[in-house]
Amino acid sequence: TNCSGGPETNYVYTCRIVVPAVPDCDEGTFSISPNYINFTISFYNATERISKTIVTEFPEISIGSFTCGNDVCETDLGESSTSCCYDCGCPEGYYCDVKPDMPSICECKQPLKDSDLKVVSVNPSNFFTHTPPQKSIINVHILNKPMSLKVNDISCEFSCIHGDTSCTASCDITCEEQESSRDDVYNATCEITFTISNYDPRETYTLYPRISYDVEYMNRTEKINTILETNFPPITIGSHWCGDGKCDPDESSTSCCYDCGCPEGYFCDTENKDYPTMGDSCRENNVEIVFVKATETTFTDSYKHHFINATYVIRNKPRGFEIVPECVIGNGKIDCQAFCDEMQSSQDEYWFRCSMVVPPIDYSRSEFYDSYTKKLTIPGNYLNVTVVYNNGQSLLSKSKGTEVDDIVINVVYGCGYGLGYEYPGEKCEADLGENPDNCCIDCDCIYKYGPRFFCYTGDNPNGQCMSVDTILLQIRGVDPEKPRCIIGRIGGDCKFAQPVNILARIINPPSDSSIVEAYITYKGNRTSVNCYQQSLGNYTCPYVPPAVKNSEEGQELMNLTLDITLGYTINQTKTTQNLTSSYSITVERKFSEAVESCQKAIERVERNIKRVEKTKMLTMAFGALFLAIAIGFLIAYIKSCIHGCNHRLLVIALAGFTAAATMFMMANNLDAQIAGLQAQKEAKEDMCSAESFEQLSDAVYAVQPVPMF
Structure with missing residues (x-):
């Protein structure tokens, strides 16, 4: 920080x-x-x-x-046209190819163009006579197939020539899509039928076919419609034809230069060397390659690839050609590769750029390095460009060679480039200013800071020298955040059903660090644990705490100490370091479902006991009341006998005594009922506090094995 x-x-x-x-x-x-x-x-x-x-x-x-497909370009989360063009769109000249109904599957592509439509085979392509309607089978590919490609219509047209005269031919085409071996290639088999008007069986006919595909596909949510067109090899009818490799009596360099060739100083300009194409003709052989300019040849950093770009133009360009570049660096002492790309083109000119690739160079072993100037100066550089173009069935070529200025590379240290070295410190380029402060992955910290410093790469890929005293252990939390123990019987201990994951973090961990051993101490008890690395410096240490000696629900604060032995390499020597950290965990004590069920049953019995005791009290009160009334009426009866007994008072007194006796008998019965309920309560309490009951709870809440990460 x-x-x-x-x-x-x-x-x-x-x-x-x-x-x-x-x-x-x-x-x-x-x-x-x-x-x-x-x-x-x-x-x-x-x-x-x-x-x-x-x-x-x-x-x-x-x-x-970021979420790809929500129509929001979440650039702050790293979303871009490369990762999700559906949300972020594409650069100019590209469209967003989206899989139907799955916007998260998308990719920026160049729009379909005519060159993506290919006819890969024609069978047959030669007929000895014409029997209309004549039929050929062609195989069609569309390269760079959009995921939402839909073919709306397919059409064809034929240009027709017999001898030096044009003719008329009509055609019809039907296609059926076939399974393709590649998802990005559309594959179809087409049946093409044609008829030549006013066909003369004594003549030889050459048909130049062209097909058109009307297709549509999606650019995100917008539809793109386009028509793709391409020519394919001619279809010939007759005993001989243009393209059979023989200059027949009815052929000439004008009508078929592909077979008959051209006069001296001219070449047969054909689009394809393998077969004649529409528009083949003899042209003056004045194809010319012109060098325009080259970019700078001075660079910095010998560990990187560098590019020297040269611009050329082909004047009087042929119809079918290929550019072949060759290059030399340091009179052939340094490997060189070259490639060319089109820049722009017109009917007569073709502009292109060729790049010489200067590879990474180990300056310390190079004869071109000057240790005083700290530069590589490389003479003897050459770029040659050859244009190979079609001359009917053969090839012609023209070349342009260009001498390239001396290549000068300012040599700077390459932090971590390595050049095949096995461990940091073996390629410390001190002569170029490299040191432990700017690149300790190459230059050992020991040389400047002493043996107790190591190279930390967590914040800077070049590393920074740090003292081993900055390696610290931190417990950043536990999972679950509030662990729970289970009380399996009344009066029993609270046991943990699952391990508590201690989330430990090593601050400033060496890149090859690992935990050799780990212990957790709680209330003086030291327990060995396994810690599993999730990422560099972050570990999960599963721990099953001992049972809590508390049989009531509530919360418990556990103070834990984690001690680890960390192993790592410092100054090419294996070493270990002891780290410690403490953490307080809030634990929830909860009854098991069985204990809760037991407690509810005991509470129900207790409620019944209270209800019966209340009934007994009322019964005793009524008994006492009836007894008092009976005694009062008996006394009144005795007094009445002085003047003559009132027997009605005696009857009432006897009724009172009877009612009181009944109430007291009911109270005795309620005592027996209370005694029975008390026995039930004691039996349930004994059952729910028994070790066998806890074993039943443990079977339900069994402690899970420590997971392996």
Whole structure:
């Protein structure tokens, strides 16, 4: 992390934090938290310089991945015309080829052109006589096939010649698409029938066919319609024909230069060497190659490819030709390759550019290197361009050679280019200014900073020298975020059903670092764990904590310490380093479903006991009331007998005694019912707290094996 700021920013600091790559990133958003930054500030207290470490949390980091096909070009997430042209469109001159109903499958392509339509075979192409309607079978390909290609119509037309005279021929074509061995090639078999008007069986006829494909395809959501046209080899009728390799009596250099050749100083300008084409004619052999200009020959960095581009023009260009470049660098002492590309073309001129490729050169082994100037100066460079063009059935060629200026390469150090070296430090180009500060992957840190420094490549591919003291261990969280233990019986311990994944991070990890061994300490108990690397410096360490000695639901704070031994290479020597980090985990204690079911059953019995006890109390109260009433009426009866007994009072007293006796008998029955319910409760409590009951819970909530990552 690098921070910048100070008095000029009113002590507001801006810190650049490098977020590591997210493994297995897919569409959607990935969040990273919690996040902390700690830094050290220093200041003066009078003459005493004081340092203080400040730690603060910063908000959650969200890393998004673009969604291809949502009509939004999410450039801030890395989406572009290359990765998703459906959303971002294509450069000028290209269209977005989209798979129907699957916009995420798309690609920028050049629009279809006539050269993409090919007739790859004609059978037969020669007839001895004409029996209308004559039939030939042709095989058609459309190269660079769009994924949404649709053929609307196919048509044909024939140009007809017999002798030196034109004739008329009509044709019809039907095609059927065939399975193709390549997804980007349309394949069809076509039946083409034709009729020659006023056919004379004594004449030889040559037909020059042309087919047209009316097609459509999609550019994102817009439809493109285009017509592709191409010629294919002529169809001949008669005992001899133009293209049979014989100059027959009725043929001449004018009517068939392909067979008869041309006068001296002329050539048969044909589009295809393998067969005659419409428009073949004898032309003056004045094809000329003209060199126009070349680019600079001075470069920087001998470890890179460099290109010298030369521009040429072919004047009086032939119809069918090929450009063959050849090059020489350093009088042949350095390998050279060359290639040519079309720039622009007209009817008579063809402009093209040829590139000489200067390969990477190990300057330290090159005879062309001057250690004083730190330059490679390479003389003896040459570029030759040959144009090979058709002369009927044969080939002609013309060449243009160009001497190329001395190639000068300013040599600079190449950090990490390697040139086949096995480990950093073996190619430290100190003579070119390379050192541990600008490229420690080549120049060992030990030479400047001592044996306790290593080359860290996490932030800079060239590396930066860091002390082993900056290698730290951090527990960045656990998964699940709030682990849960299960209480399997009443009064029992809370056991963990699944391991807790300790998410550990090595800060500033050496590139070849790995965890040799790891331990987790909790309440003095040290347990060995396996840690599995997810990405450089990021590990998952599954850990099954011991049972919590608490039988009530709630939360538990577990303070864990992770100790690891990290192995890595420093100064070409294997070494290890011990790291430690502590973390507090909030654990939820939960009853198992079986225990919850038991508790609910016990609670139901307790409610029944309370209900029966309440009924008993009411019954006893009514019994006492009836008894008091009976006693009162009995006393009144006794008093009434002084003057003559009132027997009605006695009857009421006896009824009261009877009712009271009944209530007390009901209360005794309720006592027995309460005793039975108490026995049920005790039995359920005994069952739910038994070890056998916990074994049943453990079978349901079995501790899962530690997963292998």
